[in-house]
Amino acid sequence: MKSIRRTAAVLAAAMTLGGCADEAQIKTAAEMYEEAQVFEGIADYAAAVTAYNELQATYPHGNYAQQAILNLAHLHYQEGKYDEALAAINQFIEEYPAHRHLDYARYLRGLVLLREKPDVIDKLLFEDFTNHSRTAAVEAYEAFLELAEKHPLSRFTPSAAAKAADIINALSLDELRTALHYLRIGAYSGALRRASDVTQKYPSNRYNEIALAIIVASLAEIQSPAPLQDAVAALEANFPDTTLSAPAQQGALALLDSLGEETVRGDLFTQLLE
Incomplete structure (x- = not known):
């Protein structure tokens, strides 16, 4: 009987020590x-x-x-x-x-x-x-x-x-490039729309002067006198020292030339796709 009790005690102690070891881990x-x-x-x-x-x-x-x-x-x-x-x-x-x-x-x-x-x-x-x-x-x-x-x-x-x-600025530049492309191929309504997006969606961007000039050039090509006058006034009021107002009022080619952009127009098929 004592031997059985001693064995049980040893097993209990071993289990307790084993439990403590597991907890320590x-x-x-x-x-x-x-x-x-x-x-x-x-x-x-x-x-x-x-x-x-x-x-x-x-x-x-x-x-x-x-x-x-x-x-x-x-x-x-x-x-x-x-x-x-x-x-x-x-x-x-x-x-x-x-x-x-x-x-x-x-x-x-x-x-x-x-x-x-x-x-x-x-x-x-x-x-x-x-x-x-x-x-x-x-x-x-x-x-x-x-x-x-x-x-x-x-x-x-x-x-x-x-x-x-x-x-x-990155979003504005992306729109501006498209506007310039439309201006280059003679798609003036598209150029006007994209340039307007630049000024309206992103009013604090660094490209507003060029965007406003594209609006002016597009309206000059479309021959829309009253909106053209308003656009010129907006460009010159926001950028008093701008050098883009005069060429923009002459139209797309003059503005593109002043910006150092290519002035080769796309063919009619390209314009229709755009």
């Missing part, structure tokens, strides 16, 4: 977060993503879990996994609208929407939208604008404001 949220940070620091992004996901699964609530979502978004952004990054950012903004890093989340959202590479973060130079959806560019602009409006004192706000201006 369970990492705290802080330890899991630190481990993920180490992986991120050595650029082992796959391991870092796994570690952050495990942290969220083990400790779904608390500051570490919240920060893990934002860190995951940044990692996906670094890897060029923009859809995953956007999903994480949207989750973070929706679930933690009062988080102290909400300003960075909004800033990162704008960068992700632009599909902008981290190593050229300060060089937003897209002259066309081959790699940038126009809709995404507008959404990025709105994200940067929202940051500037809701977090005016954020350290990210100056950069966000500058990028918002760059987006407006």
Whole structure:
């Protein structure tokens, strides 16, 4: 009997010690977060993503879990996994609208929407939208604008404001090129429409002087006297030192020549297609 009791006691002790050993192996949220940070620091992004996901699964609530979502978004952004990054950012903004890093989340959202590479973060130079959806560019602009409006004192706000201006200029330039193309081929209604879009949709862009001059030249070609006078007045009032008013009033060829643009007209078939 004593032998049986002794054996049972030994087994119980072994089970207790084994349980303590298992519990000792369970990492705290802080330890899991630190481990993920180490992986991120050595650029082992796959391991870092796994570690952050495990942290969220083990400790779904608390500051570490919240920060893990934002860190995951940044990692996906670094890897060029923009859809995953956007999903994480949207989750973070929706679930933690009062988080102290909400300003960075909004800033990162704008960068992700632009599909902008981290190593050229300060060089937003897209002259066309081959790699940038126009809709995404507008959404990025709105994200940067929202940051500037809701977090005016954020350290990210100056950069966000500058990028918002760059987006407006890029969108305007895209429209302006089309307007110039229409002017070149003699599609004056199209040129007038596109140039008007530049001035109305993006009133603070840097290309308004040229856009207004295209409007003047188009109206001169269409021979619409009253609107032409109004357009000339608008051009000269907004840009008192402009050198484009006189050539624009002479018509498309004179304006294109003053801008250094080609003046070869398209054939009738091309004009009809445009």
